[in-house]
Amino acid sequence: MSTHELLSNLKSIRSKQPWMVLSAAQKFSLSNARNASISHFYSFEVKDDDEAIFAIPDGCVDILFDCDSSRPSAKVYGTPLEATSIPFNRGHRYFGVRFSAGIMPDFLATSAQELVCNEHTLNEINPNINQLFEQIINTECFTEQVAYFEQFYGHQEARKCSATTYQVMKSIYQHNGNIKIQDMEALTGYTRRTIQRLFIDDIGVSPKLFSRIVRCQSAVYNINHSDHLELSNLAFDLGFSDQSHFQKEFKKLVSTTPLLYKNSVKHDDYINKLHYL
Incomplete structure (x- = not known):
C-alpha cells in the first residue's frame, strides 16, 4: 500500500x-x-x-x-x-x-x-x-x-441512547464541537437541564464536555490530514477566541502545542x- x-x-x-x-x-x-x-x-x-x-x-x-x-x-x-x-x-x-x-x-x-x-x-x-x-x-x-x-x-x-442525545451529538459533530447550549435548546425544544441529564446518562459527560472533546479531535484530525494548514485559520474555524486560547486548550488536551504536534505526525x-x- x-x-x-x-x-x-x-x-x-x-x-x-x-x-x-x-x-x-x-x-x-x-x-x-x-x-x-x-x-x-x-x-x-x-x-x-x-x-x-x-x-x-x-x-x-x-x-x-x-x-x-x-x-x-x-x-x-x-x-x-x-x-x-x-x-x-x-x-x-x-x-x-x-x-x-x-x-x-x-x-x-x-x-x-x-x-x-x-x-x-x-x-x-x-x-x-x-x-x-x-x-x-x-x-x-x-x-x-x-x-x-x-x-x-x-x-x-x-x-440505546435517547433521540434527544442522538440529535444533540449529531449537531455537535456537524459543528466540529463549536456549538453552544442555547443552540442545542433551540434544536431540540428542551431545556439545558433536560438535555444535560439525558446526555450524561447516555454518553457519560455533559454536552459541553463532549463538544470540547469533538473540537480537540477535529483539530487533531485536520492537522493529521491537511498538507497546507495554517494553524491560525484552524483556531478560527474551530471557534477559538484567539490562537493563544487554541494553543492553551490543545496543549492541555493533547500534551503538546499544535505546531510541535504537526511536526510529529508529519x-x-x-x-x-x-x-x-
Whole structure:
C-alpha cells in the first residue's frame, strides 16, 4: 500500500490516539470494522523505553488486551478529559478495540459515566467473556483477533441512547464541537437541564464536555490530514477566541502545542509506523 493510499484510508478514522502510534516499537496495525458501532481495531508492541504514553480525549470506549504470554490481561478504558498517561507494559504486544465516539457497548455491566476517566478489568464488568479473552490472547495474528472479536460482537448490541442525545451529538459533530447550549435548546425544544441529564446518562459527560472533546479531535484530525494548514485559520474555524486560547486548550488536551504536534505526525517516524489492513 502506498503512502497516499494509507493516509487516504486513515481519514476514515475520526478518533485519533497519536501517542499510541509513536509508542509502537515497529508497526502500528489498524483495521476497519464491519460493525458501525466500532471505530477500528489496532495492534502494536510497545517500545522498551521510559517515555510517557498519553491518551487524549476522544469520547470513545476502548478495550485493550495485553497479549503477554505470561501475564495476559484485558482492560476497559473510558475517554479521558485531558491528556492522561497510560501505564503500558514495555515490550508487551497489545490488541485494541475502539468503539465509535458516544457508543457504549451493552455487554459491559457499567454505566457510561462510571467509565469516563477510568479503567476497569474486563472480566470484572463482564465475567462471561473468558472464551473471547482466551481466543484473543492465544493468537499473535492481528486479523484472527479482529475476526474473533467481530464474531463475538455480532451477537451484541450498542446501548440505546435517547433521540434527544442522538440529535444533540449529531449537531455537535456537524459543528466540529463549536456549538453552544442555547443552540442545542433551540434544536431540540428542551431545556439545558433536560438535555444535560439525558446526555450524561447516555454518553457519560455533559454536552459541553463532549463538544470540547469533538473540537480537540477535529483539530487533531485536520492537522493529521491537511498538507497546507495554517494553524491560525484552524483556531478560527474551530471557534477559538484567539490562537493563544487554541494553543492553551490543545496543549492541555493533547500534551503538546499544535505546531510541535504537526511536526510529529508529519514526520516519517510517525507515518512509517502505520500499517493499515
